Amino acid sequence: MPENYYDKASRFLAKLDPGAFLSWLLRLPASDFVFRGWLDTRGVPFPGDTDRVSDTVAHVENAGANGVPWIVAVEFQTKPDPEMFGRLMGYLSGLWLERKPDTERGSRFHLGAAVVNLTGSGSASREMIWPAAGLYSQLRVVERNLELESAEELLVGIEAGHWAPALLPWLPLMSGGDTSDIIDRWKVLAGGEPDRRRKAQMAAIAMLFATKTGRKAIWQTKLEGWNVDESEYVNEWMARGEVREAQQLILRIGAKKLGPAPEGVEVVVRAIQDRARLERIADRIFDAPGWGDLVATV
Template sequence: MSKPFDATSKDLLETDPAGWVRYLTRADPQGAVRVVDADVSTVTADADKVIRVDGPTPGLLHLEFQANADAWLVPRLLGYNTLLYNRHQVFVSTYVVLLRSFSGASALTGRWPISPPFGPRWEFKYTVIRIWECSPTDFLTGSLALIPLAPLTARDPAALPEIVNRMGDRIRVDADRPLAAKLWASTYVLLGLRYDTDIIDRLLEGVLQMEESTTYQALLARGEARGMTLGRLVEVRAILARQGSKRFGPLPPTVAAALEGITDLGHLEGLADRILDVHSWDELLSTP
């Protein structure tokens, strides 16, 4: 079953794929950057997210966001790596982003030695990012799409208010209202990986009440800024963006803003149900 943080993390990656490339590789991409179809097979689940970086040496970055133990994670990573290479015919770099500590996380070392009973031994390598070991500055000063990860770096809950205040300062200066709403909604969902709803509400209440956006006020007033409901809002928007882009072409900024402005979950789910019955973004949004 899809979890709220799955859609949230994928949505953040789609917000600024080039920003994620800069964070992961510590370098500016040397060519066009775009999120590509992560469907690697008709017989297996999608990989989390895949970014293609074009240029003199094109390649793929495959990201898996993980918050719980999964005994078969590394074998799946190897399978995705191979299938993506076969489909796109460029080399693949695999990154595992651990959103919280869990039993077995220490076993994810970035190396999987493979010793078959016949033939040579070999090794599959991947990069592991443990968010709780990172500095909040890593996420507060880079791409806006990384900001919601900053609170997950706090080793002590007492550090959270300062991190949230710094987030608010940056978002108010650099993000327009639709993007700001998305960033705070994503923050709410990701904080739910570590903290109770009451703690999150108290932490974010002051920040949200200072904002002028009616989107924030609607979320708070209707009680829709609650774990699974808010996660579902983000998830359905991500589904609409992905499926609509395949059907109608790239998501226009005006449509993205319109989707962000819809805080009624039933309305969004209705749009998702009708997406195969219309022929354009405008027709989808104008459907009663």
């Protein structure tokens, strides 16, 4: 299974219920922060991934500090990246320079980062101190290593109403996520989802993650009768993600060749859902005389 299947599934889950996800991720009561939305981070590429634009950069406000605005960059890793500290430092600096919470002069975001490792245990935080020289640098990252998280604790939290059911698909990645009793309780909670499509999506992602951890057999047996077709939803996420990436590539590379895209042109590009046509447009970027001619490509 290609790694970006898991990445896209993780991003989909984060956006399924952003408030609930961030509350769990940051270990904060929902009343302690206000989620303002996911920031448009085009133009601030993640170091090492020049063609990928992160779409899980949250704008949140600290409710206990008069609404201080924060950027929280959320990264999902199939396995820990030993260079994550350096990559986050580069990414956060770009966000701080390029994005502002409002138009007031001198207004800046506070910066934070969180990493979710689907497997393995990472160490993205660093503290560097040289007392005699007066030098001190630190990046403290919220890091959730799912293989060390307790499936039992997650279920208890959801059963008690402390956490939202939207967190259920992560459970197969957690410690104890392959036991019969745990999966039976998972089914009860997931079965209470009134939206049939969302229920199917949650089950499909759970099966996808169970496959990653070698637990597919027991989950498949336990979910018999649920009519889970993870391939249908995985293909849907992949197609949607590939279209977005193609649109972003055209707008970013086109801006370098033709100048910034006029607002109307950007709307046209983002409305194109045909991947083949987007590829044809991308192929013409360096030959087209202008944006109008480029987006007229059929």
